[in-house]
Amino acid sequence: MAKQQQKKKQQTAIQPTRSDDFPEWYQQVIRAADMAENSETRGCMVIKPWGYGIWELIQQQLDVRFKETGHQNAYFPLLIPLSYLEKEAGHAEGFATECAVVTHHRLETEKQDDGSVKMVPTGKLTEPYVIRPTSETIIGSAFSRWIESYRDLPLLVNQWANVMRWEMRPRLFLRTAEFLWQEGHTAHETENEAIEETRTIHRLYEEFLRDHLAIPVIPGEKTEAERFPGADMTLTVEAMVQDKKAIQAGTSHYLGQNFSKAQDISFTGRDGATQHAYTTSWGVSTRLIGTLIMAHSDDDGLVLPPRVAPQQIIIIPVTPKEETREAIIDACQALAEVLRREKSYGGQPLRIHVDSRDIGGGVKKWEWVKKGAPIRIEIGPRDLESGKVCLQRRDQAPNAKEFIPKEDFIRHVEETLADIHNQLLQRATELRDNNITTCTDLGEFTNYWDQEQPGWLLTPWNGSREQEEELSKKHKITIRCLPLDLQDEDPSPCILTGEPTPQRAIWGRSY
Numbered sequence: 001m002a003k004q005q006q007k008k009k010q011q012t013a014i015q016p017t018r019s020d021d022f023p024e025w026y027q028q029v030i031r032a033a034d035m036a037e038n039s040e041t042r043g044c045m046v047i048k049p050w051g052y053g054i055w056e057l058i059q060q061q062l063d064v065r066f067k068e069t070g071h072q073n074a075y076f077p078l079l080i081p082l083s084y085l086e087k088e089a090g091h092a093e094g095f096a097t098e099c100a101v102v103t104h105h106r107l108e109t110e111k112q113d114d115g116s117v118k119m120v121p122t123g124k125l126t127e128p129y130v131i132r133p134t135s136e137t138i139i140g141s142a143f144s145r146w147i148e149s150y151r152d153l154p155l156l157v158n159q160w161a162n163v164m165r166w167e168m169r170p171r172l173f174l175r176t177a178e179f180l181w182q183e184g185h186t187a188h189e190t191e192n193e194a195i196e197e198t199r200t201i202h203r204l205y206e207e208f209l210r211d212h213l214a215i216p217v218i219p220g221e222k223t224e225a226e227r228f229p230g231a232d233m234t235l236t237v238e239a240m241v242q243d244k245k246a247i248q249a250g251t252s253h254y255l256g257q258n259f260s261k262a263q264d265i266s267f268t269g270r271d272g273a274t275q276h277a278y279t280t281s282w283g284v285s286t287r288l289i290g291t292l293i294m295a296h297s298d299d300d301g302l303v304l305p306p307r308v309a310p311q312q313i314i315i316i317p318v319t320p321k322e323e324t325r326e327a328i329i330d331a332c333q334a335l336a337e338v339l340r341r342e343k344s345y346g347g348q349p350l351r352i353h354v355d356s357r358d359i360g361g362g363v364k365k366w367e368w369v370k371k372g373a374p375i376r377i378e379i380g381p382r383d384l385e386s387g388k389v390c391l392q393r394r395d396q397a398p399n400a401k402e403f404i405p406k407e408d409f410i411r412h413v414e415e416t417l418a419d420i421h422n423q424l425l426q427r428a429t430e431l432r433d434n435n436i437t438t439c440t441d442l443g444e445f446t447n448y449w450d451q452e453q454p455g456w457l458l459t460p461w462n463g464s465r466e467q468e469e470e471l472s473k474k475h476k477i478t479i480r481c482l483p484l485d486l487q488d489e490d491p492s493p494c495i496l497t498g499e500p501t502p503q504r505a506i507w508g509r510s511y
Contacts (some may be wrong), residue, residue, distance in 0.1 A: 012299035012300055013032065013299070013300040013301050013366060013369060013370055013398075014028050014029055014032060014298075014299050014300060014301055014370075015028065016028070017299040018242060018243070018298075018299060022242070022243040023171075025299070026171075026290075026293060026294060027171075027172065029293055029297050029301055029302055029370075030051075030172050030173070030293065032301050032302070032370040033050060033051075033301055033302040033370050033371045033372060034048055034050050034051075034371070035047070035048055035050050035051030035054075035172075035173075035289075035302070036048055036051045036172050036173065037172075038170075038172070041177075041178075042170075042177065043166070043167050043170040043176055043177030043178075044170075044176055044177050044178045045170075045172050045173070045176050045178075047180075047286070049310075050310060050371060051173075051289065053310030054289055054292070054304070054308050054309075054310060055180060055286055055289060056310075057307070057308045057309075057310065058212070058213075058288055058289075058308055059160060059182070061208070061212055061307065061308075061346075062182065062208060062284070063158075063160075063182075065204055065208065066158050066182075066184065066204075069156075069200060069201075069204065070154075070156050071156040071157065071158045071184060071186075072156065072157060072158070073157075073158050073159065073160065074157050074158070074159055075159055075161065076135055076138050076139050076142065076159055076161075077132075077138060078131060078132055078161075078162075079102060079129035079130070079131060079132070080129060080130045080131075080132050080135070080137060080138045081127055081129060081130075081138075082101070082127055082128045082129065082130055083127060084137040084138055084141060084263075085099075085130060085137055087137065087262045087263060088136070088137055088230055088258070088259060088262045088263070091136060091137070091229045091230030091258075091259070093229065094228075094229025094230070095133040095134065095165065095229065097166075098133055098165035098166045098167070099130045099131070099133055099165075099166065100130070100131045100164050100166050100177075101128050101129070101130055101131075102125070102128060102129040102130075102131065103121070103124060103125055103128050104121035104122060104123055104124055104125060105123045105125055106121070106122050106123035107119045107120065107121060107122070108120050108122045131163075131164040132161070132163050132164065133163055133164060133165045134163060134183060134281070134283075135159065135161070135163075135183055135185065136185065136230065136255070136259055136281055137259075137263065139157070139159070139185045140185075140259045140260070140262075140263035140265055140279070141263055143155060143185070143187050143260075143263070143265045143277070143279075144263050144264045144265045144266070147187060147265060147266070147267050147277060148267060148268065149267055149268045150189050150267055150268065150269050150270055152267065153187060153188055153189045153267065153277065154186060154187065154188045154189070154193060154197070155186060155187040156184075156186045156197075157184070157185050157186065158182055158183070158184045158185075159182065159183050159184075159185070160180075160181075160182050161180075161181065161182075161183065162178055162179065162180050162181075163178070163179065163181060163183075164177055164178045165177065165179075171290075171511075172290070173286055173287065173289045173290035173293065174247075174287055174290040174511050175287075175511070176286075179285050179286050179287070180285060180286045181283050181284060181285035181286065182283055182284060182285075183281060183282070183283040184201060184280070184281060184282045184283065185279070185280070185281050186279065186280045186281075187260070187265055187277040187278070187279050188277060188278045188279070188280070189267075189269070189277070189278075190278065191256070191278050193278070194254055194255075194256075194278035194279065194280050195233070195254050197280050198233065198235060198252045198253065198254040198280045198282070199235065199252070201252040201280075201282045202219060202235040202237070202252040202282075203219075205217075205237050205249070205250035205252065205282075205284060206219045206237050209237060209239065209249055209250070209288075210425065211307075212305065212307045212308060212346075213288065213291075213292050213295075213305055213307075213308060214295075214296065214305040214421050214422075214424040214425040214428060215239050215249070215291060215292065215295050215296075215425075215428055216239075216425060216428055216429040216432055217237035217238055217239045217249055218237070218238045218432075218480070218481060218483050218485075218486075218506060219235070219236070219237050219238075219481075219483070219484050219485065220235070220236060220238065220480070220481025220482050220483040220484050220486075220506065221233060221234065221235055221236070221481060221482045221484065222234040222235070222236055222251075222479075222481060222482075223465070223468060223479050223482065223505070224465050225465045225468050225469055225472075225478075225479070226478060226479060228251060228253045228281075230255060230258050230259060231253040231254060231255050231256075231258075231281075232254050232255065232256035232258065233253070233254040234251055234252070234253050234254075235251065235252045235253075235254075236248055236249075236250070236251050236252075236480070236481050237249045237250045237251075238480045238481050238506065238508075239291050239295060240295075240428075240431065240432040240435065240436075240455070240456065240508075241291065241294030241295050241511075242294055242295065242431065243294070243453055244431075244435050244453050244454065244455040244456070244508075244509075245508065245509050245510055245511055246456065246480045246508040246509070246510040246511070247287065247290070247291045247294070247510065247511050248287075248480075248510065249284065249287070249288060249291050250282075250283070250284040250288075251282065251283065252280070252282035253280060253281050253282060254278075254280055255278075255279045255280055255281060256278060256279075257276045257277070257278055257279075259279050260276040260277045260278070260279055261276050264276075265277045265279065290511070292304070292305070292308070294511075295428050296372075296424050296427075296428065297372065300369050300370065300398050301369055301370030301371065301372060302370060302371055302372030303372045303394050303395065303424065304371075304372035304373065304374060304394070305374075305420070305421050305424055306345060306346070306374045306417040306418075306420055306421055307345070307346045307421065309351070309372065309373060309374050310351065311351050311352065311353040311373055312345065312350055312351045312352065312373070312374050312375060312417060313336075313339065313350060313351070313352045313353075313373070313374070313375045313376075313377060313413070314352075314353050314355055314368045314373045314375070314376045314377070315332045315335060315336055315352065315353070315354045315355070315377045315378075315379065316332075316355050316361060316364050316365065316368075316376060316377065316378045316379075317329045317331075317332045317354070317355075317356055317378075317379060317380075318361055318378050318379060318380030318381075318383075319380075320380070320381070321381065324381050324384070327384065328379055328380065328381065328384055329354070329356050331379055331384055332354045332356070332377075332379050333354055335377070335379070335389070335406065335410075336352045336353075336354050338410060339352055339410065339413060340352055342410070343410070343413050343414060344414070345413075345414050345417045345418070350413070355368070361378070365378075365392075365398075366398075369394065369398050372394055373394060374393065374394050374395070374417060374420050375391065375392070375393060375394070375413075375416065375417070375420070376391075376392040376393075376394075377389050377390065377391060377392075377409070378390040378392070378401075383403070387405055387406055387407075388403050388404060388405055388406060389403070389404060389405075389406050389409050390402070390403055391403075391404055391409060391416075393416070393420055394420070395420045395423045395424055434455075435455030435456065436455060436456045436457075436458055436506070437455060437456070437457055437458065438457075438458045438459075439457045439458065439459050439495065440459065440460060440492060440493070440495060441495070442495055442496060445457060445459065445495055445507075446475070449475040449476070449477060454508075454509065455508070456480065456506050456507060456508040457506070457507045457508070458483075458486060458504055458505070458506055459495040459504065459505055459507065460488075460491075460492040460493060460494050460495055460501050460503065460504060460505075461479070461482075461494055461495060461496070461501065461503055461504065461505035462494045462497060462499055462501035462503055463494060463496045463497055467496055467497075471496070476509060477507050477508060477509055478507070478508070478509075478510060479505045479506065479507055480506045480507065480508050480510065481505075481506055482503060482504065482505055482506075483504060483506055486504050486506075487502055487503060487504050488502050488504060489502060490502070
């Protein structure tokens with residue numbers, strides 16, 4: 001009997017569990033939450049309404065922040081002439097093996113011997129087009145037409161778009177051939193202005209992940225080996241997820257004059273002389289959703305921070321008797337209307353859904369648990385009589401519940417949502433901080449990576465690019481960043497060369 005109870009206790013909505021098989025758990029969370037599925041197009045995904053709803057909220061909330069910092073949205077072509085990439089060979093080389101190329105502009109039918117019809121590409125293009133892997137080259141071409149004088153600067157543009165990088169090992173929301181993102185592109189009169197833009201967006205990403213997705217990140221700079229192709233400096237925000245791997249959650253690049261010289265983004269300066277602009281680019285993608293899933297979800301499904309939950313509060317009428325059904329549903333709808341009218345969270349009206357479908361309450365409950373809705377409210381006949389509601393929070397155990405007066409719930413709903421966010425952020429922060437280890441000994445460094453799920457190592461580092469790449473290949477790791485907040489004023493011996501250095505590097509395995 002005790003064994004049966006223990007087995008029942010261990011049953012979870014998602015199988016396998018995180019500890020059993022983390023990669024497969026991740027796929028099952030997406031499936032159980034009905035977020036996305038693999039497409040017939042190899043390496044691509046269909047983002048279903050619940051998953052796309054999360055992306056819409058990320059997009060809306062980021063867009064407000066971009067516009068507050070002076071950026072405007074525009075749209076540029078999906079197809080980029082191959083000659084544009086050839087102008088910036090160093091940049092193009094970094095994406096060359098991932099590029100999809102359009103070579104023909106027409107299809108014609110061709111009848112086969114067996115009577116079937118085959119579609120054959122014809123009308124070969126005089127110049128091939130690359131489906132954008134990123135848009136520096138074609139946006140730079142537009143900038144070269146738009147900018148004539150220093151008075152036209154700074155030029156601050158953002159694009160919400162899709163891109164394609166021919167991914168060999170696709171995984172939903174992490175690596176797919178086609179994905180959605182935003183890419184900011186800016187041009188500036190001076191080097192200092194461009195570098196400040198790069199750092200401003202870097203801070204914006206760090207704050208957004210913390211304040212909207214409840215994900216703490218390590219802000220830092222990429223090494224030369226990991227830098228964006230064509231950039232002079234790449235800043236990154238690195239997130240640790242529950243299997244202790246890293247995810248590059250967003251990057252901001254200072255491009256110097258590399259692209260402006262290749263694409264003639266020039267202007268007449270204040271002294272009347274012609275000079276090249278200093279440019280930046282930066283972006284985040286639907287990979288944020290994958291990061292969010294891996295950072296917060298549990299063995300019962302998705303767990304969503306309230307600011308990006310398509311529905312923040314699910315109200316479930318409990319109607320065991322037909323004669324009370326209408327009154328209970330009316331009470332649920334009335335509660336929803338009061339909350340929508342009088343309450344908000346994160347500067348937006350509350351998103352509330354009354355689930356009045358004629359199916360079992362247990363089925364409804366588990367559906368919303370697996371979808372990660374932050375708050376579930378149940379109202380049944382006894383609750384209606386007592387003026388109470390049954391409150392269940394997704395950051396707590398699925399069967400944990402609290403019966404509280406309805407008016408108290410209404411009064412404190414914003415505080416409850418904020419507390420859910422803070423609890424998720426605290427858990428993720430503790431996971432990260434407990435799994436970053438300072439290491440100053442090369443032997444310990446080498447042995448550390450033999451663990452099944454190692455965390456991150458923080459080491460003194462001043463090795464060369466070649467030495468970094470050799471260590472990375474040997475242990476299947478990378479320097480995730482040179483953390484901005486963890487550099488040490490007192491030099492310590494580099495873990496490899498032994499030379500004193502104030503620079504610190506975070507090493508880890510990644511997605």
